[in-house]
Amino acid sequence: MRASSDHILTSHAGSLPRPDALIEANRAREAAAVAGGRSYDDVLRQSVADIVRRQRQLGIDVPGDGELGKATTQRINYGPWWRYSFLRMSGLSPGGLTLYELPPRRSGPDEVVLTSFADRRDRTRFAAAYADPASGITTGPRPPSPVCTGPLAYTGQQAIAADIANFKTALAAAGVAEGFMTAVAPGSAYRIPNTYYKSDEEFLYAWAEALREEYRAILDAGLVLQLDDPAVADNWDMVNPEPSVEAYKKFTMVRVEALNHALRGLPQDRIRFHLCWGSWHGPHTTDIPMRDIVGVMLAVNAGAYSFEAGNVRHEHEWKVWQDVKLPDGKLILPGVVSHATNVVEHPELVADRILRFANLVGRERVIASTDCGLGGRIHPDIAWAKLDTLAQGAALASRQLWGRKA
């Protein structure tokens, strides 16, 4: 994985705005039609080429494929980052209920369980705001959740091969050395109903084994693998009533161990891990503090850690790194621009944020990134403006950190 050896590198958390043509092609594919005479595959290939070139032009050093292969038929959609995995797995059957309609589950002091999406604590506390379409808190379409009814096996070989080929072609055409591709972590993917596996843990490890195949494919192709695992942080809000921090950490370590099991033997220096508290535009008052889970995050066998630090609930948490030692050889990708506001971060603010981290962990170990994916969460034009300001802010910070020459 490239480190910031002579300037602050820039990257982002994954999702970028889907071009309208690709959204149309996805709709046509769903309706088993062909969009404008071009096949879905052609539109996707061209879209990935365009989006990599655009990132390059803006000054994003480590671009992604925008998660374009993770299909959506809607402009506003917070879900493709994990729902794509349902299309690449056998053992799942269509379900009738959305994750919001599942019955709530109560946790006890010694038994942490995840409740329904509708029963999440921030959502309960701000029920009126979450229910008000004018509040801006949307999460896009809510399709019924699949149900696991048989043994899980990875069936996405063709899809991931196409994603990789599209991305590598685009990287080569843009002259970019390193790119990253996201894949969902088992702890985040397995949060759906299961009637086949006997225990929660068995189900979790089945996901780990199946997803390992996708991780290997991405790494074997020479790409950087980013594991998307909001569950490590956002499950906290999904445990009702609020558990003790100790009980939550124990619960979460089971998921981290399953992830590490999936990663066994894979090249850690090309694996980065993405933590977040959920990217919906809610108040987020029940987010667990970074301080309480940073140790759990660092137990993930990755070479770099991406996390939210560019929104008002987590911006102050740069101070965590005053006390927590980032293990040698590891990097961080703090979010310095965010999907959480339409206002475009001023480049000087971006630089201020980068400098705080660089001064604590060392300039070579910071890659400037976004809080979460930008695609599907804010207007496309604002998303691109945020990547632009990210690159400008990183350049300002680099000038301060390496002197005028950088």
Add this chain to the structure above:
Amino acid sequence: MTAIAPASASRIGNMYYKTEEELLYACADAMREEYKAILDAGLLLQLDDPAIAENWDQINPEPSVEDYKKFTMVRVEALNHAICGLPQDRIRFHLCWGSWHGPHTTDIPMRDIVEVMLAINAQAYSFEAGNVRHEHEWKVWQDGKLPDGKLILPGVVSHATNVVEHPELVSERILRFANLVGRERVIASTDCGLGGRVHPDIAWAKLEALAQGAALASRQLWR
């Protein structure tokens, strides 16, 4: 109690007054009556005057900073005319860049208009500092320009995001200002009005975070 300033009020169509300046001063003379009523009642008067900053985005193409300052000083003088002789120690001024949820990439930097703002005969100045376009501008006060006896009300929570500011962030923001202008001269405030701009429950949660953050900052500043 808030009342609108002449520059912000006068931005409407006019077929009666011969010049823009005449309309502006007519607004100033008329609004003075409301200002007096508020102050005579013993209340604090807050003058809402986004026009001082946000007019910048309403001039197309972008003017020079010098031309804009000259244009804006005419409006500041009209406001000073309206509050002439009124008790300055109960007048505060509110500057902002417009509270709509847009990208705000064409906001004029605070550095370019801080002197224009300070030319207003108020005792305290309220301004946005709690959103990502203006958060870095606390550094403007490193140059020590706040005149003696004046106060600032920086925005430390904002309507610009649904996310509720963490009290520790609120405290951090307050401390940056307090360390530059002195703790006695900072009143923790919001960027703009919250009503009508975020969901009511989120608005109230933001005021709660504001109070909690100010308590944290106070513990550090007066320990």
